[in-house]
Amino acid sequence: xxxxxxxxxxxxxxxxxxxxxxxxxxxxxxxxxxxxxxxxxxxxxxxxxxxxxxxxxxxxxxxxxxxxxxxxxxxxxxxxxxxxxxxxxxxxxxxxxxxxxxxxxxxxx
Amino acid sequence: xxxxxxxxxxxxxxxxxxxxxxxxxxxxxxxxxxxxxxxxxxxxxxxxxxxxxxxxxxxxxxxxxxxxxxxxxxxxxxxxxxxxxxxxxxxxxxxxxxxxxxxxxxxxxxxxxxxxxxxxxxxxxxxxxxxxxxxxxxxxxxxxxxxxxxxxxxxxxxxxxxxxxxxxxxxxxxxxxxxxxxxxxxxxxxxxxxxxxxxxxxxxxxxxxxxxxxxxxxxxxxxxxxxxxxxxxxxxxxxxxxxxxxxxxxxxxxxxxxxxxxxxxxxxxxxxxxxxxxxxxxxxxxxxxxxxxxxxxxxxxxxxxxxxxxxxxxxxxxxxxxxxxxxxxxxxxxxxxxxxxxxxxxxxxxxxxxxxxxxxxxxxxxxxxxxxxxxxxxxxxxxxxxxxxxxxxxxxxxxxxxxxxxxxxxxxxxxxxxxxxxxxxxxxxxxxxxxxxxxxxxxxxxxxxxxxxxxxxxxxxxxxxxxxxxxxxxxxxxxxxxxxxxxxxxxxxxxxxxxxxxxxxxxxxxxxxxxxxxxxxxxxxxxxxxxxxxxxxxxxxxxxxxxxxxxxxxxxxxxxxxxxxxxxxxxxxxxxxxxxxxxxxxxxxxxxxxxxxxxxxxxxxxxxxxxxxxxxxxxxxxxxxxxxxx
Numbered sequence: 157x158x159x160x161x162x163x164x165x166x167x168x169x170x171x172x173x174x175x176x177x178x179x180x181x182x183x184x185x186x187x188x189x190x191x192x193x194x195x196x197x198x199x200x201x202x203x204x205x206x207x208x209x210x211x212x213x214x215x216x217x218x219x220x221x222x223x224x225x226x227x228x229x230x231x232x233x234x235x236x237x238x239x240x241x242x243x244x245x246x247x248x249x250x251x252x253x254x255x256x257x258x259x260x261x262x263x264x265x
Numbered sequence: 266x267x268x269x270x271x272x273x274x275x276x277x278x279x280x281x282x283x284x285x286x287x288x289x290x291x292x293x294x295x296x297x298x299x300x301x302x303x304x305x306x307x308x309x310x311x312x313x314x315x316x317x318x319x320x321x322x323x324x325x326x327x328x329x330x331x332x333x334x335x336x337x338x339x340x341x342x343x344x345x346x347x348x349x350x351x352x353x354x355x356x357x358x359x360x361x362x363x364x365x366x367x368x369x370x371x372x373x374x375x376x377x378x379x380x381x382x383x384x385x386x387x388x389x390x391x392x393x394x395x396x397x398x399x400x401x402x403x404x405x406x407x408x409x410x411x412x413x414x415x416x417x418x419x420x421x422x423x424x425x426x427x428x429x430x431x432x433x434x435x436x437x438x439x440x441x442x443x444x445x446x447x448x449x450x451x452x453x454x455x456x457x458x459x460x461x462x463x464x465x466x467x468x469x470x471x472x473x474x475x476x477x478x479x480x481x482x483x484x485x486x487x488x489x490x491x492x493x494x495x496x497x498x499x500x501x502x503x504x505x506x507x508x509x510x511x512x513x514x515x516x517x518x519x520x521x522x523x524x525x526x527x528x529x530x531x532x533x534x535x536x537x538x539x540x541x542x543x544x545x546x547x548x549x550x551x552x553x554x555x556x557x558x559x560x561x562x563x564x565x566x567x568x569x570x571x572x573x574x575x576x577x578x579x580x581x582x583x584x585x586x587x588x589x590x591x592x593x594x595x596x597x598x599x600x601x602x603x604x605x606x607x608x609x610x611x612x613x614x615x616x617x618x619x620x621x622x623x624x625x626x627x628x629x630x631x632x633x634x635x636x637x638x639x640x641x642x643x644x645x646x647x648x649x650x651x652x653x654x655x656x657x658x659x660x661x662x663x664x665x666x667x668x669x670x671x672x673x674x675x676x677x678x679x680x681x682x683x684x685x686x687x688x689x690x691x692x693x694x695x696x697x698x699x700x701x702x703x704x705x706x707x708x709x710x711x712x713x714x715x716x717x718x719x720x721x722x723x724x725x726x727x728x729x730x731x732x733x734x735x736x737x738x739x740x741x742x743x744x745x746x747x748x749x750x751x752x753x754x755x756x757x758x759x760x761x762x763x764x765x766x767x768x769x770x771x772x773x774x775x776x777x778x779x780x781x782x783x784x785x786x787x788x789x790x791x792x793x794x795x796x797x798x799x800x801x802x803x804x805x806x807x808x809x810x811x812x813x814x815x816x817x818x819x820x821x822x823x824x825x826x827x828x829x830x831x832x833x834x835x836x837x838x839x840x841x842x843x844x845x846x847x848x849x850x851x852x853x854x855x856x857x858x859x860x861x862x863x864x865x866x867x868x869x870x871x872x873x874x875x876x877x878x879x880x881x882x883x884x885x886x887x888x889x890x891x892x893x894x895x
Binding site for chain 1: 331336338339342343346347349350351353354355358489490492493494495502503504505520521522523529532533536537540559560563564566567570571574577578581875878879880881
């Protein structure tokens with residue numbers, strides 16, 4: 157049964173290719189940001205914390221590993237989501253326009 | 266004015282505000298009742314999510330935990346915030362695009378079986394057996410929400426009893442009545458806007474004392490910076506001073522990593538479990554259904570963590586400062602000179618001094634010398650007997666009576682109760698009485714907002730997923746709304762009864778709810794979105810394996826004296842709090858290994874996954890009433 161609500165069933169190859177590249181870009185962005193997530197939190201905050209603790213955050217009394225576990229990781233987490241929302245909403249818009257243009261040319265029914 | 270009058274004033278004003286919002290936001294349709302009509306702006310949803318997420322435990326207990334754990338307290342700070350990254354990147358926008366009302370809805374539709382497709386009008390038995398994934402998901406959601414909400418109701422009662430001087434049970438009943446009114450009246454819409462108000466009450470109440478103390482101790486306005494700054498009257502960094510005091514008293518350095526049973530492997534696993542578990546908790550996920558679009562869902566994820574970070578970045582500052590005050594102002598004091606905060610909290614039994622006879626207080630890590638304790642689960646009469654015998658022992662210089670200290674050490678009750686840190690810090694720093702009263706209103710806001718969010722999940726799981734989707738799919742709008750309100754009412758009563766007669770397991774299970782959510786929900790939703798190949802059978806076996814493994818380990822180690830497993834990585838054995846991360850891996854492994862041997866999902870389901878993944882605005886979100894097979 158073909159459900160017209162679902163675009164993959166009604167798309168011509170160009171539109172399908174555009175969607176595929178959209179999804180690939182999304183996965184790449186997500187992968188990079190999740191690596192940063194793991195590096196800041198699980199890495200600097202835990203795995204390397206004892207090494208980093210030998211140094212202080214410049215200009216403060218914070219041991220660096222401790223700072224990552226209690227402050228730094230959280231700040232980086234907030235920034236990761238901000239970057240994701242900005243980049244992804246832009247990607248959404250660009251591909252939406254691309255697909256509308258394709259359908260106007262007769263790329264999709 | 267006294268603290269008491271201020272407290273009544275603030276609590277009365279905030280409650281009037283919540284009820285006013287509830288009246289303004291009353292609703293008449295299921296869409297408003299379950300998902301607030303999907304019209305909540307992203308920033309407001311972020312505030313509501315933050316209030317929903319930050320429970321009485323976050324508000325009252327977390328800073329206390331961090332104060333006693335030092336560096337390792339970071340597992341809670343990182344774990345409970347890091348989960349929002351996973352939630353915002355991996356789940357929220359896709360679930361919003363999917364566009365139903367609940368988490369079991371997604372699991373049930375994505376992992377529906379083929380058998381139902383051929384039947385024109387399935388009967389109830391067929392609907393149950395035809396979609397086992399939905400049923401498993403409903404049970405998981407109910408289990409996680411009920412254990413969590415019982416703890417919240419108890420928290421409401423405890424905060425009331427401390428600040429309004431009523432019985433804990435009376436406090437629970439007052440909390441029940443308030444939640445009952447605004448949850449049944451306004452559903453998700455009422456809850457959302459009340460939570461926005463509650464967020465501001467709780468964050469202001471948390472920040473004001475932290476800023477005041479930071480200025481007092483370090484001359485720095487921002488508590489987060491104050492923690493890393495130098496002490497105001499001395500040219501020494503706050504941390505160096507705190508570490509020195511800690512070491513002098515035998516506690517070990519505050520900032521040192523990996524002390525005792527918190528070795529690297531356990532810190533890692535507990536943090537990871539809390540992160541993944543956060544992303545799998547149903548009452549947080551449903552908040553993302555209430556915004557306009559996937560675009561708004563992404564923004565809402567950012568705002569949620571931003572508003573949570575305001576509190577989570579302040580908690581370590583309160584923790585460090587409170588630790589410092591506690592060690593500095595108590596040690597070596599005579600009875601006459603004890604600070605006033607000590608005296609007002611002594612009456613609650615959360616901090617107790619059993620002197621060794623020299624009339625000089627000692628608070629150290631050495632169990633033979635330490636004189637500071639808390640009453641823990643001791644009853645009033647047990648405590649009275651202990652105090653009387655100890656008094657005799659002191660005044661007769663050991664000839665009569667009994668030393669209470671070894672007995673308390675044996676019960677593991679050394680040191681003040683962790684919960685007094687946030688509540689007593691304003692008094693420690695001798696701040697004005699209105700700030701102290703404001704903190705009480707904040708604590709109530711934190712407990713009430715989480716309780717109402719959880720009650721809505723319970724109501725929608727029963728009224729939408731069980732009643733409408735399984736038992737009576739022909740129910741009309743009015744009837745479904747009635748059932749939804751009825752279930753919330755019933756859930757409030759059940760949660761209240763749990764709060765009045767707390768079953769022993771509640772406090773422990775709340776921590777484990779994260780492990781169970783991590784091992785069951787998270788992998789199944791992620792694979793449902795990111796794989797078009799994973800079908801029903803592997804998903805169900807994966808959930809059962811992850812859940813079974815985690816539950817087995819937790820029950821075994823906590824209740825049946827099973828040896829902790831080390832996996833060859835740690836001498837201390839993996840803490841039951843951290844086993845959820847391993848359970849999650851088991852779930853992923855079982856699902857992915859079984860997948861090649863089972864049938865792929867139907868074309869319809871693959872098309873649904875496609876539509877969830879594509880850019881917004883291209884195809885509309887699935888409308889539950891018109892979706893296939895309903």
